Amino acid sequence: MQPMPTDWQRALAVVAHPDDLEYGCAAAIADWTDGGREVVYVLATRGEAGIDTVTPDECAPLREAEQRASAAVVGVSTVEFLGHRDGVVEYGLGLRRDIAAAIRRHRPELVITLNHRDTWGGPDGGGYWNTPDHRAVGRAALDAAADAGNRWIFPELISEQGLEPWNGVRWVAVAGTATPTHAADATPGLERSVRSLMEHKAYIEVLTDQDPEEYVRSFLTGNAERNAARFGGRPAVAFEVFPR
Ligand SMILES: [Zn+2]
Secondary structure, eight states: EEEEEOSSSEEEEESSSSTHHHHHHHHHHHHHHHTOEEEEEESSSSOSSSSTOOHHHHHHHHHHHHHHHHHHHTOOEEEEEEEOTTTTOOHHHHHHHHHHHHHHHOOOOOEEOOOOSSSSOOTOOOOOOOOHHHHHHHHHHHHHHHHHHTTTTTTHHTTTTTOOOOOOEEEEEEEOOOOEEEEEEEEHHHHHHHHHHOOOHHHHHHHOOOOOHHHHHHHHHHHHHHHHHHTTTEEEEEEEEOOO
């Protein structure tokens, strides 16, 4: 894998749920914000369908607060929620428009998202089935990088919200794919990525009987170490980069 591009200043991370970035790539984000780069989080949903024993009305503010806390751990202070319904996010023009608007508001050079493919992949190309929300949001983020730059697509973003086109997205980097092309060294940010994921307390509590810190640490360290074989032996966060 090639090293991730570093000649950028602003990134926008667009994912479906609270915790997607913490499972996917927070170690890289911690290192980037340390280096003085700005990273903003945009979440399509508030993750309100994530906990079986908690109703969506109670769950949404809880998970929103946990997401803001986990973002703060890795140096991210702006977290926006687009308000799509958790579990039933639809790929379509509404989602593309919402993400294009976010890209125009924040004017990133790098857009980060999570696996948009049907499966999580694996050596045999199979593996676990991905969720519909991840597929929808990942695909829409890839599409919206171009939509944001074209004034004739979603002209209402200009007339109603004053959002001028931004054609400055140079790469869309997809975390969690089976076919990564690039990687970022996970070592400097790994400890903070553990603490960042642990901020999702309510969610993790119902997910596993294991000690939360043990569970989080072994998951994130295991992922980073698996990527090391293809990144000069360094633990890494892997991305599939689509240049524009
Ligand atoms: Zn998710």
